[in-house]
Every structure is written in C-alpha cells, then in structure tokens.
Amino acid sequence: MxxxxxxxxxxxxxxxxxxxxxxxxxxxxxxxxxxxxxxxxxxxxxxxxxxxxxxxxxxxxxxxxxxxxxxxxxxxxxxxxxxxxxxxxxxxxxxxxxxxxxxxxxxxPNPKTETEEEHxxxxxxxxxxxxxxxxxxxxxxxxxLPQASRDFNVIQVWVEQQAAAQIPNISMDDFRNAWAAILTRAKINRHHQIKRETLSVRAYMSQVLRDLGGRDQVEFYELFSPAATIAEVVVIFLAVLELAKELLLEISQSLDSDIIYVRSIDAAS
Structure with missing residues (x-):
C-alpha cells in the first residue's frame, strides 16, 4: 500500500x-x-x-x-x-x-363531627x-392540526364559466295528459263527413322544425292549431315523437308549473 x-x-x-x-x-x-x-x-x-x-x-x-x-x-x-x-x-x-x-x-388539626366528612x-x-x-x-x-398560512397555503382560482340552464325532464304521465287535452280540443272540430286525407309525417316534421326555427322554446300546445282535426293532431304528435327520437328536438317541463316546452336541439345548443 x-x-x-x-x-x-x-x-x-x-x-x-x-x-x-x-x-x-x-x-x-x-x-x-x-x-x-x-x-x-x-x-x-x-x-x-x-x-x-x-x-x-x-x-x-x-x-x-x-x-x-x-x-x-x-x-x-x-x-x-x-x-x-x-x-x-x-x-x-x-x-x-x-x-x-x-x-x-x-x-x-382538622376536628370533625360524626356527620361531617373529611375535606x-x-x-x-x-x-x-x-x-x-x-x-x-x-x-x-x-x-x-394543519393550519392555513402555517403548514399550507390556500390557493383560489377564478374560472369564468357560465352554467347552462337545466330544465327538468318531463314525466310520461304529464306528457300523456297533455296529449289527452289536445285530443279533447280536436274533437270539437270533428264532423261526420268521410273523406280520405293524405297526411305525411315527414312533412309535418319539417313543419314543426320551421315553427321552432329562430325561437328559444314554445309550449307544447302551440304546435297544434285549434282548428286542427284529429287526424292532423295525431300526425303532428307522431312528428314530434319522431323528431325527439332522432334527437332533433328536446321536450322538457318547467319546475314551478306543469307547462311542457319543446325546442329544437340547434336552439338548445
């Protein structure tokens, strides 16, 4: 070494x-x-x-x-x-x-009597x-315990974000009652003359979308004209259901009332 x-x-x-x-x-x-x-x-x-x-x-x-x-x-x-x-x-x-x-x-010394206890x-x-x-x-x-500003710092982050308005979903019972009310109103215009009408669900789907165009939302009853016949009411109702199935419109109900609203998906977005 x-x-x-x-x-x-x-x-x-x-x-x-x-x-x-x-x-x-x-x-x-x-x-x-x-x-x-x-x-x-x-x-x-x-x-x-x-x-x-x-x-x-x-x-x-x-x-x-x-x-x-x-x-x-x-x-x-x-x-x-x-x-x-x-x-x-x-x-x-x-x-x-x-x-x-x-x-x-x-x-x-602490003298005590028989009734007193020693203190x-x-x-x-x-x-x-x-x-x-x-x-x-x-x-x-x-x-x-961990304390703020001593053991850790509290960080606050401000994020500007606008919450989207959430409208509650409609119940099937309310939707059924609304449909029954429309049918009752349509029976006023019924008549006994029998004639053949050709009504297209697709045509009324386009009509409903045109009625909703440029509007935020409309009441469900506004889609049905008071002068509409029962056949027209049925076709319009089928058109609304078909549009909802294809996710082209949204059906909702107000929290504070039983009013049913319909609006197009383009307006909702």
Missing part, C-alpha cells in the same frame, strides 16, 4: 460565517453585553402552568400533592421571575398565598390543575 494514497487533513472548522466568509476564531476586541448571556427560564402561561410543570418535572402525584415540597419549588421560581419580570409577580404571588394557605390548613384542602387545587391539563392537552392537539 502506497503511503502517498492516504492524505490526512486537519482542517479547522469555522465557528461562524459573516457575509459568507468563515470566522475561524473569536476577535479579541469583540464586546459582549452583560445581558447577552442571560439564561431565560421556561415561559409559562400562568400559575397553573407553572404548578403543572413542577409536578411533572419532579414526578409528583397530582392526586396526592406534597404541599411543602411544591410550595418551596414554586416560591423559588417566582422569586427568579420577580427579579427580571416584576409585572408577572402579581398573579403568581396570589397563587403563592393560596399554596401557603393550603399548606397551613394541612398542618393544623382535603388540596381538592380544589387538584380539580383546577386537572381541568387545566385537559385544556392544555386539547390546545396542543388543535395546534398540531
């Missing part, structure tokens, strides 16, 4: 980079303010948050709190906060007084701590 193949490097790692340039050692004339190296204590949302922190940190039983130990630790933290953050001392001092009161009540002075404090712990846990769970 060639010794030249092994190259040892003892590069000095920079302690910082200023404007992209590595800084290998601390300048001798660097001034550090006295408060720059101040140790910040854990921030708390209130006295209950501090009590809960002390209980969990020292593995205390929240249902059987040793008040002497907890009060001593709590007052030590309050004293440290009072030095630098005097405005926070008021609410914390109120909790200090409560802890001292509970501690004193536990040291004093633990810590019961109210334990209840407040448990409720606060539940609310803090719930707040943490909510904060872990």
């Amino acid at each position: 060639n010794d030249n193949s092994v190259i040892e490097t003892n590069e000095v790692q920079p302690i910082a980079r200023i404007c992209g340039e590595p800084l290998l050692e601390i300048p001798q004339d660097l001034y550090i303010p006295p408060d720059a190296l101040e140790i910040f204590l854990d921030t708390f949302q209130g006295p209950l948050d501090l009590l809960l922190y002390l209980i969990r940190k020292h593995n205390l039983n929240i249902l059987d709190i040793p008040m002497a130990e907890l009060t001593q630790q709590y007052m030590a933290y309050v004293e440290m906060m009072r030095v630098d953050q005097l405005e926070l001392a008021a609410e914390y001092l109120l909790m200090t007084a409560l802890l001292i009161e509970i501690k004193s009540r536990m040291l004093l 633990d002075p810590r019961a109210e404090l334990v209840r407040r701590l448990l409720e606060y712990e539940q609310m803090k846990y719930a707040a943490t769970r909510i904060n872990d």
Whole structure:
C-alpha cells in the first residue's frame, strides 16, 4: 500500500460565517453585553402552568400533592421571575398565598363531627390543575392540526364559466295528459263527413322544425292549431315523437308549473 494514497487533513472548522466568509476564531476586541448571556427560564402561561410543570418535572402525584415540597419549588421560581419580570409577580404571588394557605390548613388539626366528612384542602387545587391539563392537552392537539398560512397555503382560482340552464325532464304521465287535452280540443272540430286525407309525417316534421326555427322554446300546445282535426293532431304528435327520437328536438317541463316546452336541439345548443 502506497503511503502517498492516504492524505490526512486537519482542517479547522469555522465557528461562524459573516457575509459568507468563515470566522475561524473569536476577535479579541469583540464586546459582549452583560445581558447577552442571560439564561431565560421556561415561559409559562400562568400559575397553573407553572404548578403543572413542577409536578411533572419532579414526578409528583397530582392526586396526592406534597404541599411543602411544591410550595418551596414554586416560591423559588417566582422569586427568579420577580427579579427580571416584576409585572408577572402579581398573579403568581396570589397563587403563592393560596399554596401557603393550603399548606397551613394541612398542618393544623382538622376536628370533625360524626356527620361531617373529611375535606382535603388540596381538592380544589387538584380539580383546577386537572381541568387545566385537559385544556392544555386539547390546545396542543388543535395546534398540531394543519393550519392555513402555517403548514399550507390556500390557493383560489377564478374560472369564468357560465352554467347552462337545466330544465327538468318531463314525466310520461304529464306528457300523456297533455296529449289527452289536445285530443279533447280536436274533437270539437270533428264532423261526420268521410273523406280520405293524405297526411305525411315527414312533412309535418319539417313543419314543426320551421315553427321552432329562430325561437328559444314554445309550449307544447302551440304546435297544434285549434282548428286542427284529429287526424292532423295525431300526425303532428307522431312528428314530434319522431323528431325527439332522432334527437332533433328536446321536450322538457318547467319546475314551478306543469307547462311542457319543446325546442329544437340547434336552439338548445
């Protein structure tokens, strides 16, 4: 093995980079303010948050709190906060007084009668701590959920699109009733003279398309002339059905009324 193949490097790692340039050692004339190296204590949302922190940190039983130990630790933290953050001392001092009161009540004898049950002075404090712990846990769970502008961005896209008017489909019963009404109207013009009429369904199909030309839609009854005979009514009706079968016209019905409409497919598109 060639010794030249092994190259040892003892590069000095920079302690910082200023404007992209590595800084290998601390300048001798660097001034550090006295408060720059101040140790910040854990921030708390209130006295209950501090009590809960002390209980969990020292593995205390929240249902059987040793008040002497907890009060001593709590007052030590309050004293440290009072030095630098005097405005926070008021609410914390109120909790200090409560802890001292509970501690004193536990040291004093608690005479009780036969009808009275023993009351633990810590019961109210334990209840407040448990409720606060539940609310803090719930707040943490909510904060872990994805939030807009923090975990993701909401993108809105505006698309100009005109919705086509949708007319509901006609039911067969309504269509049958409309046909019966037209036949009833056509019977008024009936007569007993027998003659042979040559009626072309194709011719009436063209006539219906001409009647619908240039119009958005017409009522179904308008396709049948009041003076039309029964034979003409039947042929016109067959012409409408044939046009609908060949997808040359559309039959629909209004939502708010029972009026039946007919329109050509060219007008609908």
